[in-house]
Amino acid sequence: MNDQPRRRPAKPHRRPKKDPVRFLAFEALRAVDERDAYANLVLPPLLKKARAKGDFDGRDAALATELVYGTLRRQGTYDAIVAACIDRPLREVDPPVLDVLNMGVHQLLGTRIPTHAAVSASVELARVVLGEGRAKFVNAVLRKVTAHDLDGWVEKVAPPYDQDAEDHLAVVHSHPRWIVSALWDALGGGRAGIEDLLEADNERPEVTLVARPGRSTTEELVKALGEDNSLPGRWSPYAVRMAEGGEPGALEAVRESRAGVQDEGSQLVAAALAAAPVEGRDTRWLDGCAGPGGKAALLAALAAERGATLLAAEKQPHRARLVERALAGNPGPYQVITADGTRPPWRPGTFDRILMDVPCSGLGALRRRPESRWRRRAEDLEAFGPLQRGLLREALKAVRVGGVVGYATCSPHLAETRVVVEDVLKGRGGEPVEAEWIDARPLMPGVPALGEGPDVQLWPHLHGTDAMYLALLRRTG
Secondary structure, X not given: OOOOOOOOOOOOOOOOOOOHXXXXXXXHHHHHHHOOOOHHHHHHHHHHHHHHHOOOOHHXXXXXXXXXXXXXXXXXXXXXHHHHOOOOOHHHOOHHHHHHHHHHHHHHHOOOOXXXXXXXXXXXXXXXXOXXXXXXXXXXXXXXXXXXXXXXXXXXXXXXXXXXXXXXXHHHHOOOHHHHHHHHHHHOOOHHHHHHHXXXXXXOOOEEEXXXXXXXXXXXXXXXXXXXXXXXXXXXXXXXXXXXXXXXXXXXXXXXXXXXXXXXXHHHHHHXXXXXXXXXXXXXXXXXXXXXXXXXXXXXXXXXXXXXXXXXXXXXXXHHHHHHHHHOOOOOOEXXXXXXXXXXXXXXXXXXXXXXXXOOOOXXXXXXXXXXXXXXXXXXXXXXXXXXXXXXXXXXXXXXXXXXXXEEEOOOOHHHOHHHXXXXXXXXXXXXXXXXXXXXXXXXXXXXXXXXXXXXXOOHHHHOOOOOEEEEEEEOO
């Protein structure tokens, strides 16, 4: 008789179960980090592929989208929380591990997903994409995170406002400190305004459509969307907002380029340039930095209504192709060329109206591209400055006397907006230009809080738009 105690049978090894929603969200986050991709470009094809395979329904797509954008928007806050839960510097945590952790923290603190489900799903994802050892680390950290809600954690990890206001706002609202400082300088005012702006940057923006004049109407878009999924634009006469989201590409007018997806701030900039008074001839228009084509398409439609011609120039060939696609089918005469606005192929004094929507830091579109806030550095502005000044100088040479130039950026940073215009007008770094400001505010009728002028700065928290800037200048000599 064998008196040895019987061994328990070994616990069978369980293969980790792949959750398609969280795995897809992880894939998107890795693409953003590894390839410097943008989530709004990476996510749609991943969702389309998942739908085609039958893995996803509408609720799954919505959850994956929330996990990606929520994690990116709140990355700064979540990094601070994770750092408080580990015994090593955050920089020593491998980026894929940090992506899984931050996505888990977002489920715990930024969604209504039950605590046990958020932890178990995150650990299971870690087993799939990181391995068993790292999954145990993820489990340990997330269990520490469950000790507090978001407000409780923020109180623990953010410095008091009265000791370091900018660092407090950076942690609470998940923006790099230098961006908080730059936005505060541009906005002016006290604490309430900057907090409202930073909060607006962390909200999901509405999808806004533009009905291109002469090609589509807002009534057509409302009918196609249905009254339950459509709202009128706040300020632009060409805008329709999608109340419940959805796929704009499913609309016939969008597929045919008679309408498009375009933020209302962008629409207002193009419309204001088209409405600015010019002296004499008004037949030759230029969009000097036309890619990807939203403003060019609206300008082409407005020009066609007046019998004017639009030349759309874009330096990058792939972006020029996007402009061609946006303008396809426009009834009026137009031309798309690949050209560098700092070394233009056109003669001086050729155009009556010019829009120069210059390359910039993109700090005005952080709602749409939240990863930009972590990718940009303060020193990036030094590289943009000479290009922005060069493009504006060439635009003022290219417009005829009495014609109008619109200088626009999707950034509120003073170094990219008013400082650029003033430097060019005063001849700093180049020959002085004979031009005068035009007050842009009356050319955006009904839009409040446009500032002291003559230039205009739009804001997400005040206008529900991207933070677009516009200066209008008339050449006088």
